[in-house]
Amino acid sequence: MNGQLVVQKFGGSSLAEAGRIRHVAGRIARARATGANLVVVVSAMGDTTDELLSLAAAITDDPNPRELDMLLATGEHQSATLVSMALHAQGVNAISLTGAQAGITTDASHGRARIANVEPRRVRAEIEQGNVVIVAGFQGQRLGSDAGGQPGETTTLGRGGSDTTAVALAAALGADRCQIFTDVRGIYTADPRLVEDARQLSVIGYEEMLELAQQGAQVMQVRAVELGWINGVEIEVLSSFEDAPGTLIREDPLVEQRNKVRGLAHDRNVAKVTLLAVPDRPGIARSVFAPLADAGINVDMIVQNVGHDGATDLSFTVPRAELPRAEKVLAPVVAEMGARGLSTDPTVAKVSIIGAGLHNAPGYAARMFGTLADAGVNIEMISTSEVRITCVIEEASLKAALDALHGAFELERPDPVDTEAALPRAG
Amino acid sequence: MNGQLVVQKFGGSSLAEAGRIRHVAGRIARARATGANLVVVVSAMGDTTDELLSLAAAITDDPNPRELDMLLATGEHQSATLVSMALHAQGVNAISLTGAQAGITTDASHGRARIANVEPRRVRAEIEQGNVVIVAGFQGQRLGSDAGGQPGETTTLGRGGSDTTAVALAAALGADRCQIFTDVRGIYTADPRLVEDARQLSVIGYEEMLELAQQGAQVMQVRAVELGWINGVEIEVLSSFEDAPGTLIREDPLVEQRNKVRGLAHDRNVAKVTLLAVPDRPGIARSVFAPLADAGINVDMIVQNVGHDGATDLSFTVPRAELPRAEKVLAPVVAEMGARGLSTDPTVAKVSIIGAGLHNAPGYAARMFGTLADAGVNIEMISTSEVRITCVIEEASLKAALDALHGAFELERPDPVDTEAALPRAG
Numbered sequence: 001m002n003g004q005l006v007v008q009k010f011g012g013s014s015l016a017e018a019g020r021i022r023h024v025a026g027r028i029a030r031a032r033a034t035g036a037n038l039v040v041v042v043s044a045m046g047d048t049t050d051e052l053l054s055l056a057a058a059i060t061d062d063p064n065p066r067e068l069d070m071l072l073a074t075g076e077h078q079s080a081t082l083v084s085m086a087l088h089a090q091g092v093n094a095i096s097l098t099g100a101q102a103g104i105t106t107d108a109s110h111g112r113a114r115i116a117n118v119e120p121r122r123v124r125a126e127i128e129q130g131n132v133v134i135v136a137g138f139q140g141q142r143l144g145s146d147a148g149g150q151p152g153e154t155t156t157l158g159r160g161g162s163d164t165t166a167v168a169l170a171a172a173l174g175a176d177r178c179q180i181f182t183d184v185r186g187i188y189t190a191d192p193r194l195v196e197d198a199r200q201l202s203v204i205g206y207e208e209m210l211e212l213a214q215q216g217a218q219v220m221q222v223r224a225v226e227l228g229w230i231n232g233v234e235i236e237v238l239s240s241f242e243d244a245p246g247t248l249i250r251e252d253p254l255v256e257q258r259n260k261v262r263g264l265a266h267d268r269n270v271a272k273v274t275l276l277a278v279p280d281r282p283g284i285a286r287s288v289f290a291p292l293a294d295a296g297i298n299v300d301m302i303v304q305n306v307g308h309d310g311a312t313d314l315s316f317t318v319p320r321a322e323l324p325r326a327e328k329v330l331a332p333v334v335a336e337m338g339a340r341g342l343s344t345d346p347t348v349a350k351v352s353i354i355g356a357g358l359h360n361a362p363g364y365a366a367r368m369f370g371t372l373a374d375a376g377v378n379i380e381m382i383s384t385s386e387v388r389i390t391c392v393i394e395e396a397s398l399k400a401a402l403d404a405l406h407g408a409f410e411l412e413r414p415d416p417v418d419t420e421a422a423l424p425r426a427g
Numbered sequence: 428m429n430g431q432l433v434v435q436k437f438g439g440s441s442l443a444e445a446g447r448i449r450h451v452a453g454r455i456a457r458a459r460a461t462g463a464n465l466v467v468v469v470s471a472m473g474d475t476t477d478e479l480l481s482l483a484a485a486i487t488d489d490p491n492p493r494e495l496d497m498l499l500a501t502g503e504h505q506s507a508t509l510v511s512m513a514l515h516a517q518g519v520n521a522i523s524l525t526g527a528q529a530g531i532t533t534d535a536s537h538g539r540a541r542i543a544n545v546e547p548r549r550v551r552a553e554i555e556q557g558n559v560v561i562v563a564g565f566q567g568q569r570l571g572s573d574a575g576g577q578p579g580e581t582t583t584l585g586r587g588g589s590d591t592t593a594v595a596l597a598a599a600l601g602a603d604r605c606q607i608f609t610d611v612r613g614i615y616t617a618d619p620r621l622v623e624d625a626r627q628l629s630v631i632g633y634e635e636m637l638e639l640a641q642q643g644a645q646v647m648q649v650r651a652v653e654l655g656w657i658n659g660v661e662i663e664v665l666s667s668f669e670d671a672p673g674t675l676i677r678e679d680p681l682v683e684q685r686n687k688v689r690g691l692a693h694d695r696n697v698a699k700v701t702l703l704a705v706p707d708r709p710g711i712a713r714s715v716f717a718p719l720a721d722a723g724i725n726v727d728m729i730v731q732n733v734g735h736d737g738a739t740d741l742s743f744t745v746p747r748a749e750l751p752r753a754e755k756v757l758a759p760v761v762a763e764m765g766a767r768g769l770s771t772d773p774t775v776a777k778v779s780i781i782g783a784g785l786h787n788a789p790g791y792a793a794r795m796f797g798t799l800a801d802a803g804v805n806i807e808m809i810s811t812s813e814v815r816i817t818c819v820i821e822e823a824s825l826k827a828a829l830d831a832l833h834g835a836f837e838l839e840r841p842d843p844v845d846t847e848a849a850l851p852r853a854g
Contacts, residue, residue, distance in 0.1 A: 055509065056512060058445035060513065061516075062516075064512060064515050068508070070508045071509065077504075081498040082486050085487045086487065088487060096494055096497060141578070146576040146577075147548070147549055149576075150527060150568075
């Protein structure tokens with residue numbers, strides 16, 4: 001292969017109808033015209049996946065996961081063939097492949113399969129033939145399920161799986177870049193719909209991006225970022241509608257020395273649960289969290305205050321939609337352990353500052369708490385990681401908190417790193 | 428395998444929405460409850476195939492055939508998974524397979540592939556596991572296109588290909604019966620919408636059925652009937668909406684002795700072309716029909732009158748929609764060969780009597796012509812085959828002709844063969 005190899009991924013909203021598909025094909029054609037070799041991963045058109053789920057729901061309450069995967073995978077087959085046809089119409093050689101044809105094998109967890117291996121020999125052969133290779137995202141073939149030339153079982157990777165397909169293919173092919181085209185222009189210092197001064201970053205480290213994604217920034221799947229990090233794949237997030245530079249996610253050698261807050265994340269989908277005056281003895285945590293785990297309720301931040309008089313308050317957060325179920329699961333637990341009661345608050349939100357090295361610079365935590373206090377925002381819970389400090393606050397204070405923190409950490413000021421890191425783009 | 432093995436095929440109108448899919452699943456479940464082993468071939472839901480074609484047409488005027496096949500095949504993948512889910516919901520073990528998974532390989536003619544081989548080992552294995560096997564019709568995998576465990580290229584068999592899939596699977600599996608569920612109750616002595624006395628046949632021979640299909644009866648694909656004939660597959664045509672006996676298509680040992688008109692067929696999609704005073708010399712026929720063939724125009728009946736004065740009239744029929752193109756192709760030909768002119772009539776129709784052995788019983792032709800004359804119907808052209816006599820008449824006389832012929836050949840009277848042949852049904 002001569003020339004750069006770039007993997008591009010287009011999401012469903014970029015492919016929602018024929019006109020958008022032709023527009024996407026135009027972008028691909030322009031990238032191809034620069035001499036780049038291209039592998040393009042596509043999601044299903046618009047709401048296709050939801051429509052197929054509704055169709056299955058009209059048939060049965062409990063669709064078989066193997067059949068559901070075969071059904072859902074058709075959405076990406078369709079969009080892949082249509083993008084290929086649109087490229088042909090623009091005079092670009094192209095071929096569409098299913099996930100299985102592209103050599104993506106997975107474990108047997110239908111509906112949320114993990115990629116086990118990528119053997120992209122067909123992809124390479126098609127690139128050698130001069131084709132832009134369009135790969136149906138979100139899917140693979142169950143490892144070892146092929147039967148002597150007869151195709152095996154189709155699996156799907158779960159919501160947002162096309163990001164993962166793109167990064168996995170980029171890793172397996174040793175691509176120069178993985179471009180994720182989306183409906184935003186890139187990664188911002190804060191949500192631009194809430195914070196007026198929010199500024200697009202031109203570069204961000206994997207770990208920072210991971211925290212942003214986990215803290216509610218919906219731009220990219222956590223899993224795809226992790227996969228990129230592990231495999232050192234440079235990921236660029238950019239707009240499929242505008243022809244503007246995006247944000248590059250990569251290992252940043254300057255990060256360690258920088259010790260700077262890079263962005264704010266927030267999440268409104270939070271409820272707080274507090275068990276009051278829980279007896280302070282071994283095994284209590286298990287007796288609370290084991291039943292929640294059994295019920296499939298995802299517990300996030302957990303804070304246990306220092307006990308006094310042999311009892312302690314235990315607080316944690318759950319996704320807001322899970323609160324009624326959590327209350328139901330916990331009622332008998334509270335009674336059994338002899339706690340004083342259960343208090344819940346569905347109107348909280350999380351706000352986080354994110355930046356590599358925050359952990360080793362205690363000054364940032366102090367500045368965050370001080371800024372929130374000055375803005376009159378009460379902190380209800382705190383948790384930290386290597387690259388993040390998160391506070392739970394009243395949801396009503398969220399905008400005030402974000403504005404205050406954005407100003408306090410001077411996020412509106414361009415970072416010198418941002419300009420230095422603006423690499424040539426293949427789009 | 429214990430018990431009867433039956434292949435069933437359900438068309439798109441039987442699967443047009445979730446309610447109908449559940450209804451079809453109910454029929455399958457009842458057949459399964461009798462102890463039969465079942466392989467069920469399905470078409471795409473309702474108008475899905477047309478919708479996918481429209482989507483492709485919105486992208487490009489000239490969709491790549493390989494991509495179009497991959498796109499269209501998704502329609503049957505979807506219906507197969509949904510029927511499987513609907514069976515699960517009714518407590519019936521079932522699994523859906525793509526055409527490729529069912530072991531159907533084809534030649535490389537995308538869009539109109541011919542089945543090259545059926546290796547249904549996966550189908551057999553699933554039957555052994557106690558599953559009803561739902562197979563996506565209309566499709567296969569291109570012979571030799573699999574690449575070491577990675578799936579090969581999807582092909583489609585052309586319109587109505589699901590009938591062909593069903594008959595081919597029945598042949599390969601040595602099934603006891605192939606049931607084609609459709610929106611009519613079976614094969615009739617004439618079109619019941621036109622002829623009040625039309626009567627459903629309980630049995631008909633392959634050759635008779637083939638002629639009926641070729642002469643415009645839309646119930647089953649010609650190709651599927653041929654395949655059934657060659658492989659001796661007993662085919663039953665029956666209603667997917669009513670629980671009523673259908674018509675059995677099979678080699679009928681009584682046919683040779685019977686020498687009886689079994690049914691009438693008609694076709695309105697006909698136009699007549701006459702070249703007037705064509706010079707009567709060798710090579711003239713080729714100079715007329717070669718350009719039509721090159722233009723992809725399907726010429727049907729050809730009649731050349733005995734020449735006089737070194738010239739002759741040459742008449743033939745073409746599909747009505749092709750008449751304008753045929754006139755355009757023939758204009759220079761007529762001028763070049765020095766014929767007197769071209770006369771066309773787009774308002775003709777074909778009416779046929781069909782029955783094995785007609786060829787050897789000249790009395791039937793005489794009775795047909797006499798009956799039409801008595802009814803005041805003018806015969807414009809005649810052609811015959813082993814089992815058929817066809818007359819081209821004015822379209823306006825069609826109903827009168829059908830009524831007169833139906834009465835003259837006593838088609839309203841039940842045939843003793845019909846009752847004798849009513850075999851037990853697995854539905």
